[in-house]
Amino acid sequence: MSFGPRSRAVLALLGTLGLSLVAAAAPANAAGGTPGTPTQLFNGNRNCSTDADRPTYLWAGNNLVVEGIPGTTDTTGNPPVGVRYQVWPVADPSHTETVTHDRAVPGSEARSLLPDDMLVDGQTYAWRAQTVAGDAASDWSVPCYVTIDDDRPASTPTITSPNYPQNQWNQGGDPVRFTLSANGDDDVTGFQYSWTDVPVIVLADIGDHGIPQPRDLYADSAHFVRADAPGGSATLDLVPPYSGGGILSVRSLDRAFNPSDTASYMFLVSNTAPTITPADPSPEFGDTTTLTLRPDAALQSRSPVVSYSVHTIGGPDGDKTFDVAAAADGTATAELTIDGINGERVDVTSKSANGWLSDPAFWGIDYDTTPTVASAVYPENGSGGGAGVPGTFTFTPKVKGVASYTYSFDTEPEVTVAAGADGTANIDWTPPSDGSYGLHVYATTRSGIQLATYYYSFTVD
Numbered sequence: 001m002s003f004g005p006r007s008r009a010v011l012a013l014l015g016t017l018g019l020s021l022v023a024a025a026a027p028a029n030a031a032g033g034t035p036g037t038p039t040q041l042f043n044g045n046r047n048c049s050t051d052a053d054r055p056t057y058l059w060a061g062n063n064l065v066v067e068g069i070p071g072t073t074d075t076t077g078n079p080p081v082g083v084r085y086q087v088w089p090v091a092d093p094s095h096t097e098t099v100t101h102d103r104a105v106p107g108s109e110a111r112s113l114l115p116d117d118m119l120v121d122g123q124t125y126a127w128r129a130q131t132v133a134g135d136a137a138s139d140w141s142v143p144c145y146v147t148i149d150d151d152r153p154a155s156t157p158t159i160t161s162p163n164y165p166q167n168q169w170n171q172g173g174d175p176v177r178f179t180l181s182a183n184g185d186d187d188v189t190g191f192q193y194s195w196t197d198v199p200v201i202v203l204a205d206i207g208d209h210g211i212p213q214p215r216d217l218y219a220d221s222a223h224f225v226r227a228d229a230p231g232g233s234a235t236l237d238l239v240p241p242y243s244g245g246g247i248l249s250v251r252s253l254d255r256a257f258n259p260s261d262t263a264s265y266m267f268l269v270s271n272t273a274p275t276i277t278p279a280d281p282s283p284e285f286g287d288t289t290t291l292t293l294r295p296d297a298a299l300q301s302r303s304p305v306v307s308y309s310v311h312t313i314g315g316p317d318g319d320k321t322f323d324v325a326a327a328a329d330g331t332a333t334a335e336l337t338i339d340g341i342n343g344e345r346v347d348v349t350s351k352s353a354n355g356w357l358s359d360p361a362f363w364g365i366d367y368d369t370t371p372t373v374a375s376a377v378y379p380e381n382g383s384g385g386g387a388g389v390p391g392t393f394t395f396t397p398k399v400k401g402v403a404s405y406t407y408s409f410d411t412e413p414e415v416t417v418a419a420g421a422d423g424t425a426n427i428d429w430t431p432p433s434d435g436s437y438g439l440h441v442y443a444t445t446r447s448g449i450q451l452a453t454y455y456y457s458f459t460v461d
Helices: 297-302
Strands: 019-022 035-043 056-058 064-072 081-089 097-104 110-114 124-133 144-148 158-160 176-181 188-194 204-206 212-214 224-226 233-238 245-254 263-269 275-278 288-294 305-313 320-325 332-337 344-352 361-365 372-374 391-396 402-409 415-418 425-429 435-445 454-460
Touching: 035 144, 064 081, 064 124, 064 144, 081 110, 097 110, 158 263, 176 188, 176 245, 188 233, 224 233, 275 361, 288 305, 288 344, 297 344, 305 332, 320 332, 332 344, 372 454, 391 402, 391 435, 402 425, 415 425
Parallel strands: 056 144
Antiparallel strands: 019 097, 035 064, 035 124, 064 110, 081 097, 081 124, 124 144, 158 176, 176 233, 188 224, 188 245, 204 212, 245 263, 275 288, 288 332, 305 320, 305 344, 344 361, 372 391, 391 425, 402 415, 402 435, 435 454
């Protein structure tokens, strides 16, 4: 594909951006002040390179954006200025094309498109910018150099690990050493990696006045690493962000940050969970017990455990998580109030000094917080009494600290009664008619915890 005459109709369709492709056009409006050379030059949201030997490599598959901020000495308002861009192949400077952004805003980036059919993959181009105001024009900027790279790396990277081989169980605790290889593809200059799906690459953020803020992707060492040479390799020492092994996803990157397809490496890690020992193996609701936490011995030998994350499940205020610091030997204790209404569940993970997270250890206790309900006249799952015949129902707690009971017969409104000193309560109720009835009742503790509901069924003769 040559850089010869191009169809002007392509850019004519871009009128909504105020763009046109012309030979040497200038805005027709007159303007006060003197136009100044544009500043803040960017291409493809990346910095302008003024070094012909070190061009910026860019993907131009959907056209290439060039931009700069027009300069003017007119500060009285919003003077009519534009920016003219010239572009030419470095190998043939005589083939120059011009793109103009009319009605630019002084102080803000004026973006113009170089159509993809103007740019040939693999060729290096120079472009420069000039502010125009009426019949006046500034000096041209220093040229920026770009090389078009529209091709992705041809193959996926190779991923190996000497200390966490695939398809077998490995002892956890040490960082995983990965070697990423481009397999000699000299188009590859780096790699992108992630423990989850590899995200879309964002080359820049856009700041005030539309000025791009290019990202130094390789400064993000949690996701990017340079190859030691074009087509070479990189070595990583990583700690998985979760337990039980992991999957590392990797893509090769070329100089334009075009990514290859994704390669993945999955490895397995043997159980590294700590142990949980309660001071009381059978605590009751309302008790406070001490849990002793001990690290996995193999894990402790590789990198000392420095803390534990304790996650409680099913408490009256929902699930909670808190951290406990470990002693020098990796052990720790945690105080736990047993207050789950349907039992208590705890899981614990350890964290080592090098950041390694263990598998979770689990501990739990089951108990019943529903009240016992009894009636001589209307026995549970039986029949008795009759319409208009009163019956007494006795509520007895299974746990300590009960302050009241709340009950309802079928769809009647709930009623709350206080518990006596022994935690029990008696209520009298008279059925309006015969048939089947249901009573539901729950206790509330002195600390305000609503306990589990008991459902009591009976039949009125």
